[in-house]
Amino acid sequence: MIAPAIDQQQVAAIVQRSDAIMSTASTRSVPAWLREPKATPAEQAAVKPQLDKQGANILQEYATQYAPQSNGKAQAWLRTRVNGVPVVPPNLHGKALQEYVDHTLMAKEENAAKTLVFISMDMPHSLLRRWFKEVADNKHLFETTVFVLRGWPNKAEGLPEMISTVNKLMPSFKKTANVEINPILFTDHRVNLVPVIIHQEPNQQWGVMVGDEYGFRGAVKRIDKGKGNPTKVRGEAWKVAEPNMVAVFQQKIKHFNWKAEEAKAKAHDWQSVRARLGDPLPDSLHGRNYTFNPSVIATRTIRLPNGKLLVHKGQEIDPLTMFPFPWSQSYIVLNPSQPWQVRQVQAWESMYPNVVIMASELPATWQGENAVVNALNHPVYGIYPELAQRLGINRVPALIRPDGDVLSITVPKEPLPGERR
Numbered sequence: 001m002i003a004p005a006i007d008q009q010q011v012a013a014i015v016q017r018s019d020a021i022m023s024t025a026s027t028r029s030v031p032a033w034l035r036e037p038k039a040t041p042a043e044q045a046a047v048k049p050q051l052d053k054q055g056a057n058i059l060q061e062y063a064t065q066y067a068p069q070s071n072g073k074a075q076a077w078l079r080t081r082v083n084g085v086p087v088v089p090p091n092l093h094g095k096a097l098q099e100y101v102d103h104t105l106m107a108k109e110e111n112a113a114k115t116l117v118f119i120s121m122d123m124p125h126s127l128l129r130r131w132f133k134e135v136a137d138n139k140h141l142f143e144t145t146v147f148v149l150r151g152w153p154n155k156a157e158g159l160p161e162m163i164s165t166v167n168k169l170m171p172s173f174k175k176t177a178n179v180e181i182n183p184i185l186f187t188d189h190r191v192n193l194v195p196v197i198i199h200q201e202p203n204q205q206w207g208v209m210v211g212d213e214y215g216f217r218g219a220v221k222r223i224d225k226g227k228g229n230p231t232k233v234r235g236e237a238w239k240v241a242e243p244n245m246v247a248v249f250q251q252k253i254k255h256f257n258w259k260a261e262e263a264k265a266k267a268h269d270w271q272s273v274r275a276r277l278g279d280p281l282p283d284s285l286h287g288r289n290y291t292f293n294p295s296v297i298a299t300r301t302i303r304l305p306n307g308k309l310l311v312h313k314g315q316e317i318d319p320l321t322m323f324p325f326p327w328s329q330s331y332i333v334l335n336p337s338q339p340w341q342v343r344q345v346q347a348w349e350s351m352y353p354n355v356v357i358m359a360s361e362l363p364a365t366w367q368g369e370n371a372v373v374n375a376l377n378h379p380v381y382g383i384y385p386e387l388a389q390r391l392g393i394n395r396v397p398a399l400i401r402p403d404g405d406v407l408s409i410t411v412p413k414e415p416l417p418g419e420r421r
Contacts, residue, residue: 114144115220118186118196121149121165122241123212129169131216136175147179150186151245162242183244193237199223211235266366274362277382281360283335284395287413291406292392294319321405330355333383334397336363336372340415341397345376348399358383360396 119128135141152162170176185191189198197209197219207228209219213235222228295318302310311317330352334341336359345357355378362382363369372380391400392407399410 114200116198117147118191118194119147119149120194120238120240120242121162123194123238125169127212132169132177133171134216135177136171147177148185149181149242150183150240151181151242154243154248183246192240194240211237270366278361279383279385279388281388281394281396283338284411284414288411291408293406294390318405320402328354331391331400332357333360333393335360342375344397344412349378
């Protein structure tokens with residue numbers, strides 16, 4: 001029996017796949033996985049990603065990255081750079097939004113920040129709205145001033161809520177001040193009350209004003225005249241309501257269940273693999289032995305890149321005989337949820353070592369897959385859709401072996417209940 005004509009792209013794919021299979025078979029008597037020594041448990045443990053350690057090291061790596069800036073000239077460095085997570089203005093979308101987040105076109109990245117204003121959302125919103133407007137309305141202030149928040153409420157919707165609140169305090173969608181979240185700045189400058197304004201004087205010295213007594217512009221003017229004071233509170237001041245996000249992350253990492261998340265990720269990935277692979281063939285009821293001709297018919301003439309003729313249109317192509325190398329590999333397809341089929345495959349393995357084992361339906365979990373692999377002492381793959389048709393099978397379990405120019409297929413009879421072990 002010759003299979004009906006199929007699309008030419010499938011013909012080319014079958015020829016290439018068959019060539020690769022038989023070229024490998026001509027040089028190996030058994031698959032590489034049988035000849036190569038398995039890694040010992042110790043070796044496997046050595047290469048297994050240590051997710052919990054990786055998580056615990058995140059903050060250490062972060063600290064190492066900022067170590068040069070946290071020593072010596074830390075204060076000057078922090079005052080002349082813009083770091084942290086930007087709170088996105090509401091008028092930015094698409095490419096402009098991405099550029100803002102990436103700090104690629106922000107004016108504050110092009111010009112050194114001259115003024116840092118430490119704030120908290122517990123400050124009167126009328127005060128914040130007024131200060132934001134003063135900065136947004138002045139091009140020079142916009143380019144040199146950054147408002148800094150320590151964090152956001154420690155809840156799932158905390159950051160989106162804060163961004164929404166900050167955006168509502170801006171003068172308009174088109175006029176906004178630069179606001180960023182940077183707990184490192186709060187820690188390095190020992191800020192625990194707000195507002196705190198740190199400003200670079202005309203003589204390049206830095207001055208500090210704590211409190212709201214003089215307003216934003218008034219505080220900057222007093223600092224420029226050398227009248228700043230980092231220890232005395234002028235007017236009212238408020239505690240910083242937002243938590244230090246570095247400390248929050250440290251606690252979350254410390255108590256995070258990495259093993260549970262790893263198991264959850266594996267389960268999710270396995271379901272994705274399981275959805276892509278498999279061909280739910282019915283289980284065998286009656287035994288059968290038959291042959292199948294895997295030939296296909298070319299629907300057009302095919303030439304190799306060098307112009308050499310490969311096949312004529314209408315030519316029958318049999319992958320078992322078209323190439324000079326013998327095809328010694330066999331295939332086994334089973335339903336691993338049926339114990340009697342697993343036992344049948346174990347028996348076939350003892351007779352035909354050079355096999356590829358595939359499951360018509362992969363087990364529901366990773367644990368189930370591992371149990372099948374351990375029972376068969378052999379990798380078990382999911383069968384690709386439509387591959388069963390190319391191998392000439394419609395029931396499982398099935399043993400497919402090359403026999404000259406055809407495939408010899410064995411489908412055993414399902415044992416009676418009294419015969420099952």
